[in-house]
Amino acid sequence: MKQIDPIRKYILTLLSIFRTNIRDYGMYIALIVIFVIFSILTNGVFLRPMNFTNLLNQTAYVSVLAVGMTLVIVTRQIDLSVGYLGAFLGAFVVVGVEITYPEFLTKLTNGMMSAQLMSILSIIIAIILALVITVGVGALKGFLVAKVKVPSFVVTLAGMFVFKGLLMIKTNNRTIPTSNTFFDKIGVGYLSNFKIGNMDGLTLILGSLLMLLVIVFSFIKREKNVRLGIKVEPVSLFATKVFFLLGIIFLLMYTLGSFRGISYLLMITVVVVGIYHYFTTQTVLGRRIYAVGGNPEAAELSGISVEKIIIIVFVSMGVLSLISGVMYASMLQNTSPNHGPFWELYAIAAAYIGGTSANGGVGKVVNAVVGSIVIMSLKNGMALAGVNANIEPIVLGTVLLLAVLFDIYTRNVRAVDLVGMFYAKNKLQDEYKEAKLAYIAAKKELELATANNESNVIELEYQFTSAQGEYNRIKDRIRSAKEEDFLNELR
Amino acid sequence: MKSITKNFPGVRALDNVDLYVEKGEIHFIVGENGAGKSTLMKVLSGIYPYGSYTGDILFDEQIKHFHNISDSVSCGIVIINQELALFPDLSVYENIFVGHEIKRKDYLVDWDETKLLAKKYLDMVGLKIDIYEQVGTLGVGKQQLIEIAKALSQNVKLLILDEPTAALNEDDSENLLKLLVQLKKEGITSIMISHKLKEVEAIADSITVIRDGKVIVRMKREEINEQEIIRNMVGREIENIFPKRPKYVEQEVVLETVHFNAFDTQKNRYIVNNSNIKIKKGEVVGIAGLMGAGRTELAHSIFGNPRKYKISGSTIVFGNVVKLNTPQKAIEAGIAYVSENRKKDGLILGEDISQNMTIAALKKISNRGILDFLEQALQTEKYVKDLDIKTPSIHQYVKNLSGGNQQKVQVGKWLFAEPKILILDEPTRGIDVGAKYEIYTIINDLVAKGMSIILISSELPEILGMCDRVYVIAEGVQTAEFLIEDATAEKIMEKATL
Numbered sequence: 005m006k007q008i009d010p011i012r013k014y015i016l017t018l019l020s021i022f023r024t025n026i027r028d029y030g031m032y033i034a035l036i037v038i039f040v041i042f043s044i045l046t047n048g049v050f051l052r053p054m055n056f057t058n059l060l061n062q063t064a065y066v067s068v069l070a071v072g073m074t075l076v077i078v079t080r081q082i083d084l085s086v087g088y089l090g091a092f093l094g095a096f097v098v099v100g101v102e103i104t105y106p107e108f109l110t111k112l113t114n115g116m117m118s119a120q121l122m123s124i125l126s127i128i129i130a131i132i133l134a135l136v137i138t139v140g141v142g143a144l145k146g147f148l149v150a151k152v153k154v155p156s157f158v159v160t161l162a163g164m165f166v167f168k169g170l171l172m173i174k175t176n177n178r179t180i181p182t183s184n185t186f187f188d189k190i191g192v193g194y195l196s197n198f199k200i201g202n203m204d205g206l207t208l209i210l211g212s213l214l215m216l217l218v219i220v221f222s223f224i225k226r227e228k229n230v231r232l233g234i235k236v237e238p239v240s241l242f243a244t245k246v247f248f249l250l251g252i253i254f255l256l257m258y259t260l261g262s263f264r265g266i267s268y269l270l271m272i273t274v275v276v277v278g279i280y281h282y283f284t285t286q287t288v289l290g291r292r293i294y295a296v297g298g299n300p301e302a303a304e305l306s307g308i309s310v311e312k313i314i315i316i317v318f319v320s321m322g323v324l325s326l327i328s329g330v331m332y333a334s335m336l337q338n339t340s341p342n343h344g345p346f347w348e349l350y351a352i353a354a355a356y357i358g359g360t361s362a363n364g365g366v367g368k369v370v371n372a373v374v375g376s377i378v379i380m381s382l383k384n385g386m387a388l389a390g391v392n393a394n395i396e397p398i399v400l401g402t403v404l405l406l407a408v409l410f411d412i413y414t415r416n417v418r419a420v421d422l423v424g425m426f427y428a429k430n431k432l433q434d435e436y437k438e439a440k441l442a443y444i445a446a447k448k449e450l451e452l453a454t455a456n457n458e459s460n461v462i463e464l465e466y467q468f469t470s471a472q473g474e475y476n477r478i479k480d481r482i483r484s485a486k487e488e489d490f491l492n493e494l495r
Numbered sequence: 496m497k498s499i500t501k502n503f504p505g506v507r508a509l510d511n512v513d514l515y516v517e518k519g520e521i522h523f524i525v526g527e528n529g530a531g532k533s534t535l536m537k538v539l540s541g542i543y544p545y546g547s548y549t550g551d552i553l554f555d556e557q558i559k560h561f562h563n564i565s566d567s568v569s570c571g572i573v574i575i576n577q578e579l580a581l582f583p584d585l586s587v588y589e590n591i592f593v594g595h596e597i598k599r600k601d602y603l604v605d606w607d608e609t610k611l612l613a614k615k616y617l618d619m620v621g622l623k624i625d626i627y628e629q630v631g632t633l634g635v636g637k638q639q640l641i642e643i644a645k646a647l648s649q650n651v652k653l654l655i656l657d658e659p660t661a662a663l664n665e666d667d668s669e670n671l672l673k674l675l676v677q678l679k680k681e682g683i684t685s686i687m688i689s690h691k692l693k694e695v696e697a698i699a700d701s702i703t704v705i706r707d708g709k710v711i712v713r714m715k716r717e718e719i720n721e722q723e724i725i726r727n728m729v730g731r732e733i734e735n736i737f738p739k740r741p742k743y744v745e746q747e748v749v750l751e752t753v754h755f756n757a758f759d760t761q762k763n764r765y766i767v768n769n770s771n772i773k774i775k776k777g778e779v780v781g782i783a784g785l786m787g788a789g790r791t792e793l794a795h796s797i798f799g800n801p802r803k804y805k806i807s808g809s810t811i812v813f814g815n816v817v818k819l820n821t822p823q824k825a826i827e828a829g830i831a832y833v834s835e836n837r838k839k840d841g842l843i844l845g846e847d848i849s850q851n852m853t854i855a856a857l858k859k860i861s862n863r864g865i866l867d868f869l870e871q872a873l874q875t876e877k878y879v880k881d882l883d884i885k886t887p888s889i890h891q892y893v894k895n896l897s898g899g900n901q902q903k904v905q906v907g908k909w910l911f912a913e914p915k916i917l918i919l920d921e922p923t924r925g926i927d928v929g930a931k932y933e934i935y936t937i938i939n940d941l942v943a944k945g946m947s948i949i950l951i952s953s954e955l956p957e958i959l960g961m962c963d964r965v966y967v968i969a970e971g972v973q974t975a976e977f978l979i980e981d982a983t984a985e986k987i988m989e990k991a992t993l
Contacts, residue, residue, distance in 0.1 A: 291604055305542075
C-alpha cells in the first residue's frame with residue numbers, strides 16, 4: 005500500500021482533530037464569524053482597540069455570572085434570582101459607601117477621620133456585609149433546593165421577585181450616582197499609565213510573560229505525557245497548536261495595549277475565571293460537582309454528598325452575584341432600580357452557548373466566558389452598526405437557539421481519523437462499490453415488487469435488509485478505521 | 496450473613512436468610528426473578544442500612560453494622576449493581592477515582608498519580624483502552640470492567656456482582672469470568688448473582704439457591720448440577736390458579752416477524768436477534784425468558800419502536816408487510832402494548848379512571864376535536880363493569896387504586912382502542928393472587944372474542960398455565976419454541992439459561 009504524502013497527512017490530521025472536537029470549537033467559530041460580520045458592517049470600528057476594550061469591559065459582569073451559572077446548570081439546577089440579587093447587592097454597597105457608612109464613621113470618630121481613609125473603610129465594610137448577606141442567601145437557596153427538595157426554578161423565581169423589591173427599597177426608587185473615587189476606579193479605571201512607545205507597558209510585559217509561559221508549559225506538559233507513557237501528538241501538530249495560541253495572545257496584547265491596557269474589570273474577570281477554572285479542573289470538590297451533575301445516584305453511591313455540593317454551588321453563585329453587581333454599579337457609576345433585569349438570562353444563555361449541557365454534568369467555565377463574549381459582541385456590534393435596537397433581542401434569541409441545536413446535533417460525534425479513513429477507502433473501495441450496487445439493486449427490486457404487489461415481496465424485503473446491512477457494515481468499517489491499523493501494511 | 500429478614504411494605508422480601516461465603520471463593524446466588532437475591536446483596540453492601548433489616552452480618556468473623564455504602568466500602572466490600580454507577584460524561588481515569596480521589600494537599604486532585612494508577616488498574620482487569628476516553632462512549636462490557644477497576648482501586652476484599660453478564664455478549668462475559676477467576680487467585684472473594692447456569696457450572700466454588708426470600712439449598716462445587724439447580728429454583732408445583740379455557744386458536748396468522756433484528760446503538764449490541772415469531776388468531780403466545788433477555792425489547796420493537804432501536808427485517812400484520820416506526824402506526828395496525836411498568840409507562844397516576852381509560856383513543860369519544868365527556872363517562876362505565884374494576888367512581892384518581900385494579904385500568908385503556916393483537920408485558924407483576932386470577936379471566940374472555948395475545952412473563956407457572964404456545968428468548972436470541980403440551984418449567988429454564 006502507498007504511503008500518504010506528508011502535507012496531505014498533516015492537513016487530514018488537522019481536519020480529524022477539528023471534526024472530532026467540533027463541539028468544543030463551535031463557539032469559537034461562532035465568535036470569529038460574529039467578529040468578521042461586525043468588522044465589515046462597521047468598517048472595522050468593531051475590532052479597533054477602543055471598542056474591543058469597551059466590549060470586554062461590558063462583558064465583565066455577565067462573564068462572572070455565567071461562570072457561577074455554569075456550575076449551577078452542571079448540577080442540573082437553575083438560578084433565576086442572580087440578576088436582581090446582583091443589582092440589589094450593588095445598590096447595597098453603593099448606598100453603604102455613599103451614605104450609610106460615611107455617616108456612621110463620622111459619628112464614631114467625631115469627624116476626625118480623613119476623607120480618604122473613610123472612603124476606603126466604607127467600601128470594605130459594605131463589601132464584607134454584602135458578602136455575609138449573599139452567602140446567607142446562597143446557603144438558604146441551596147438548602148431549600150437540596151434538602152427541602154423545592155425545585156430550584158421555583159426557589160429562585162421567588163428570590164427574583166424578592167430581590168427586585170429589595171432593590172427598589174434600597175435605592176428608594178431613585179438613581180443614586182457614586183462619588184467615591186476608589187469605588188469608581190473599579191468600573192472605569194485601568195491598571196497602569198506606564199507607556200512603552202505608544203503602547204501600554206504593563207500589557208506588553210504581561211502579554212510577553214504569558215507567551216513565554218505558554219511555550220514553557222506546553223513543553224513541560226508534553227514532556228510529562230511522554231514520561232507517563234501517554235500518547236502525544238506529532239511535532240508538526242504540536243507546533244501548530246502552540247503557534248496558534250501565541251498568535252491569539254499576541255493579537256489580544258496588541259489590541260488592548262494600543263488603547264489603555266488592562267482595565268480593573270478585565271482583571272477581576274480574569275482572576276475570577278482563573279480561580280474557577282482551577283477549582284473545577286484541579287480540586288476534589290470541583291470535580292465532584294461534575295460527578296453530581298453527571299449522575300447523582302452514582303455520585304451518592306460513590307460516597308459524595310449531593311446535598312452538600314448543591315449548597316456549595318448556590319453559595320458560590322451568590323458570591324459571584326455580588327462581584328457582578330459591584331462591577332456593574334461602578335461601571336455605570338450609579339445604582340438604580342432599573343439595574344438587574346435580564347442579567348440572569350444573559351448568564352444562562354452564555355452558559356448554554358458555551359456548551360453547558362441542560363442535562364447536567366457537562367460545561368466548562370472558560371467556555372461560558374466565551375459565550376458571554378458572543379452575547380455582548382452581538383449587543384455591542386449591532387449598536388455600533390446602527391441596527392434597529394428592536395432587532396437585537398431577536399438575533400440574540402436566534403443565536404442561542406442555534407447554539408443549542410448545534411450542541412444537540414454534535415452530541416454523538418465520534419472520533420474520526422481521516423488518515424485512517426483514507427487508507428481504508430483505498431483498500432476497501434472494490435468491496436464498497438459492490439455492496440453499494442447490491443444495496444441499490446435490492447432497493448429498486450423491492451420498490452418495483454411492492455408497486456406491482458407481487459407475491460415475493462417478503463422475500464425481497466429480506467434480501468433488501470441483508471444488502472443494507474452489508475453496505476452499512478462496510479461504511480462503518482471505513483468510518484472507524486485508524487491509521488495504526490495500517491502500519492503493518494505500509495511497511 | 497445470619498438470619499437476615501427484610502420487609503418491604505406488604506412483602507417479606509427476605510425471610511430468615513443465612514448466607515455463608517468462604518474467604519477466597521467465588522460464590523453464586525441463583526434464583527428466579529424476585530426471589531430476593533438483589534435485596535440480600537443490598538443489605539450486605541449497606542445500600543439498605545443497618546436497622547432496616549434484622550439479623551447479623553459477619554465479615555472476617557466480626558459483626559458489622561453498615562449505615563451506608565461508605566461503611567461497607569471501607570471494610571473492602573464493593574458492590575457492582577446491575578445499573579452501573581458510572582459517569583458517562585467523564586473520562587475513564589476520572590471515573591475510577593470519583594469519590595475516593597487521589598489527593599495532593601487534601602483538596603487538590605493529583606492528576607498524574609490518578610492517570611498512572613488508572614492505567615495500572617486497567618491493566619489489572621485486562622482492559623486495553625485509552626484512559627482519556629469518555630465512559631459513555633464505551634460498550635457495556637468495557638464499562639463493567641471499569642467498575643471492577645474502580646472496585647480494585649478501593650482495595651476490595653469482597654466483590655459483589657449483581658448479574659454482571661446479563662447485558663454482555665459472549666466474548667465479554669467470558670472475559671469477565673476469566674477475570675474473576677484471576678482475582679480469586681489474588682485473594683479476592685466474589686459473590687455473583689447470575690441466571691446463567693453455564694457460568695455457575697464453569698467457575699462457582701459454591702452456590703446458594705434462593706426462592707421466595709428463603710434459602711432453599713447451599714451446594715458445594717462437587718454437588719453442583721444443572722438439573723438440580725433448576726429443580727430447586729422452580730420448586731413449586733403449578734396449583735390450580737389458572738382458569739380453564741378451550742382452544743380458540745384458528746389458522747389465520749395475524750402477526751409475524753421475519754428475520755427481525757433490533758440493534759441498540761447505546762449498548763452497541765443486538766437486543767433482538769433474528770426473531771421469527773408467528774401469532775395466530777385467538778391464540779395466547781407466551782414469551783418466556785429471564786430479565787434482560789430482550790423480551791420487552793422485542794415487544795417495543797414490534798410496537799412502533801418507541802426507544803428508536805435500529806430495526807431490520809420485516810413485520811407482517813394480517814398478511815401485509817408493514818413498517819411500524821411509531822407507536823401511533825402500531826395502534827392503527829391493531830396492536831396494543833400494555834407496559835410492564837404501569838406506573839412509569841402505562842398510567843397517568845394523577846388523573847382519574849375515565850381520563851386514563853380513554854387516552855389511547857380519544858378520537859372515539861370526540862367530535863371534530865371536541866371531547867364528549869358524557870360519551871367518555873358512558874364508555875368508561877362499560878369497561879369498568881366489563882373488567883370488574885373495583886372503584887367507588889370512574890372519577891377516582893388512578894393512584895388511589897390497588898395494583899390489580901390499576902392493571903385492569905391499563906388493560907381497559909388498550910381494549911378501548913379496540914386492538915386485534917394485545918401485547919401484555921408482565922401483566923401480573925406486583926399484584927395479589929386474586930387479582931391475578933381476574934386478569935387471567937380477562938385474557939380468556941379476549942381470546943374467546945378472537946383477539947390474539949402475546950404474554951410476556953417471568954413467571955413460568957403463568958406461561959405454562961395461560962399460553963397455547965411459547966417462545967423462549969435468551970440474550971435476544973430465540974432459543975426454543977414449544978407447544979404448551981410439550982413444555983415444562985425445566986425445559987424452558989434450560990433454554991432460557993444458556
